[in-house]
Amino acid sequence: MTAGAALVTGGARGIGAAIAIRLAESGHDVAVADVRDAGETARAIEAFGRRALALSCDVRDDAAVAAAVGATEAKLGPLTAAVQVAGVWETIAFLDLDPAAWRRVLDVNLDGTFHVCRHAARAMAPRRAGAIVVIASNAATLAWAGGVHYTASKAAVVGLVKGMAYELGPLGIRVNAVCPGTIDTPATADELADPAARERQARSVPLGRVGQPGDVAEAVAFLVDPVRAAFISGESLYVDGAYGTHGEDAGFGGQVHSVV
Ligand SMILES: NC(=O)c1ccc[n+]([C@@H]2O[C@H](COP(=O)([O-])OP(=O)(O)OC[C@H]3O[C@@H](n4cnc5c(N)ncnc54)[C@H](O)[C@@H]3O)[C@@H](O)[C@H]2O)c1
Numbered sequence: 001m002t003a004g005a006a007l008v009t010g011g012a013r014g015i016g017a018a019i020a021i022r023l024a025e026s027g028h029d030v031a032v033a034d035v036r037d038a039g040e041t042a043r044a045i046e047a048f049g050r051r052a053l054a055l056s057c058d059v060r061d062d063a064a065v066a067a068a069v070g071a072t073e074a075k076l077g078p079l080t081a082a083v084q085v086a087g088v089w090e091t092i093a094f095l096d097l098d099p100a101a102w103r104r105v106l107d108v109n110l111d112g113t114f115h116v117c118r119h120a121a122r123a124m125a126p127r128r129a130g131a132i133v134v135i136a137s138n139a140a141t142l143a144w145a146g147g148v149h150y151t152a153s154k155a156a157v158v159g160l161v162k163g164m165a166y167e168l169g170p171l172g173i174r175v176n177a178v179c180p181g182t183i184d185t186p187a188t189a190d191e192l193a194d195p196a197a198r199e200r201q202a203r204s205v206p207l208g209r210v211g212q213p214g215d216v217a218e219a220v221a222f223l224v225d226p227v228r229a230a231f232i233s234g235e236s237l238y239v240d241g242a243y244g245t246h247g248e249d250a251g252f253g254g255q256v257h258s259v260v
Contacts, residue, residue, distance in 0.1 A: 001027060002027055002028070002029060002050075002077075003023075003026055003027035003028045003080060003081075004028060004029070004077065004078055004079070004080030004081065005028065005029050005030070005031065005072055005073065005076035005077045005078060005079050005080060005081075006020075006023045006028040006029070006030045006031070006079070006080065006081040006082070006083065006224070007030075007031045007033060007068065007069060007072045007079060007081070007082045007083070007116075007120065008020040008023065008030060008031070008032050008033070008082075008083045008085060009033045009034065009057070009059050009068075009083070009084050009085055009086040009112070009116055010033075010034055010059075010084075010085035010086030010087060010135075011030075011032035011033065011034055011038055011041050011085060012032065012034035012035075012036035012037060012038040012040070012041060013036065013041075013185070013186050014085075014183075014185030014186055014187055014213060015085055015135060015180065015183055015185055015213045015216050015217070016032070016034070016041075016083075016085035016086070016135075017032075017038075017040075017041045017044070017213070018212075018213030018214050018216065018217040019083050019085060019213075019216065019217045019220045019221075020032050020041050020044075020045060021041065021044045021045060021048070021217070022214070022217035022218065022220065022221050023081065023083075023217075023220070023221060023224065024044070024045040024048040024050040024052070025048050025221075026221050026225070027050070028050065028080070028081060029045075029050050029051040029052070029053075029076040029077065030045045030050060030051075030052055030053070030076075031052070031053040031054075031055055031068065031071065031072035031075070031076055032045070032052065032053070032054050032055065033055040033056075033057035033059070033065075033068045033086075034054075034055075034056070034057065034086065035056070035057070035058050035086075037054070037056075038054040038055070039054050041054070042054040051075075051076055053071065053072060053075050053076060055068045055071060055072075059084070059086045059108060059111075059112030059113075059115055059116055060107045060108055060111060060112050060115075061115075062115045062119075065112075065115040065116055065119050066115075066119050068119075069082075069119040069120060069122075069123050073123060078123075078127060079120060079123045079124055079130060080124075080129065080130055080131065080224075080226070081130065081131050081132075081133070081224040082116060082117070082120030082124075082130070082131075082132045082133075083132075083133045083134075083135070083220055083224070084112070084113050084116040084117060084132070084133070084134045084135065085135045086108060086112055086116075087108060087109045087112075087135065087137075087153075088104065088105055088108045088109065089105060089147065089150040089187075090104065090105060090149075090150075091145070091146035091147065092146050092149070093145070093146050094146075094148045097148060097149055101149065102149050105149045105150055105153050106149065106152070106153050106156075109150070109153035109154065109157065110153045110156050110157060110160075113134055113157050113160060114160065117132055117134065117160065117164055117175070120132055121164065121168055121171075121173055121175075124171070124172075124173050125168075125171045125173065127172075128171055128172035128173075129172045129173070129226070130172070130173045130174075131173070131174045131175075131176075131223065131224040131225075131226065131229070132164070132168075132173065132174070132175045132176075133175075133176050133177070133178060133220050133223050133224060134157055134160070134161055134175070134176075134177045134178070135177075135178055135180065135216065135220075136154045136157045136158050136161075136177040136178065136179045136236065137150070137154040137179055137180060138179045138180065138181045138238055138240040138243060138244045139151045139154050140154040140155045140157065140158045140177075140179055140236070141155070141158075141179075141244065142243075142244055154179075157177060158177050158179075158236050161175050161176060161177040161234065161236070162234050165233040165234030165235075166234065169233055169234075174223075174229065174230075174232065174233035175233055175234065176223045176229075176232060176233060176234070176235050176236070176237065177235070177236040177237070178216060178219045178220055178223065178236070178237050178239055179236050179237065179238045179239065179240065179244075180211055180215070180216045180238075180239045180240060181205065181211055181238075181239065181240025181241055181243040181244070182201055182205075182210055182211060182240075182243075183210070183211040183212065183213055183215070183216060184210050184211065184212055184213070185213060188210075192210060198210060204243065205240070205241040205242070205243045206241060206242035206243070206245065206246075207241030207242055208241070209241065211239060211240065211241060215239050216239050219237050219239050223237065
């Protein structure tokens, strides 16, 4: 029994790969769109007995995104779920943030999200059904040093999700955001390579560890489910071990309780 076709952008590695594979596990045929080769993710999807499509697609390119949605429906059938994961960040102090650096992040994280959501929604609208999930970040509501442009892009994405949920609800399309904290992926590998840095990061999270791509994938699998998440739209689900309750430099040490 198929759960329909899903499109996952940024699925060649990291969080996107985990989501694509998790959606295959829950019965989706999955198209993986990325600027990197997504063949490895496609093979993992097929290992679940599902159909897979590896698409070369830059989410900054509106026409390429339209083509990716078209190819997904042509090869895998009606799109029931679209997950916009492709994203980038660079750590640059605000006073050094020139317009080119600003654009490098905004073009992917915000414009790319707009392109993917619009084309996915246009495909879903005639059938009056579908779920869109956007991977934002807990940085949507938290500052970090050198991350003004990233925070701005992810906060904008959360606003985009609210607006789309309002307009697309009457068309039977649900739209939600997932806001991860620090997750162990190739993009954070350098930052977490030093065991002391990893330990510091883990200690700053009330649940005491760095997140894994599978933590995010579970949230997405829930949100795209037309039964379990049937009445949830316009929401942002934080998957950050409660990090967002206190902020980057709060220095939580886990030693606040005297009775345990
Ligand atoms: N890893 C974290 O700690 C973390 C935390 C919060 C939010 N996020 C968000 O989760 C998403 C995935 O992060 P990740 O850590 O897995 O990153 P990653 O770099 O490991 O994977 C991102 C994928 O997106 C692809 N991509 C980049 N630009 C693209 C473009 N223009 N078009 C198509 N594909 C493109 C990359 O090729 C890569 O395969 C991003 O949106 C990121 O902002 C990550």
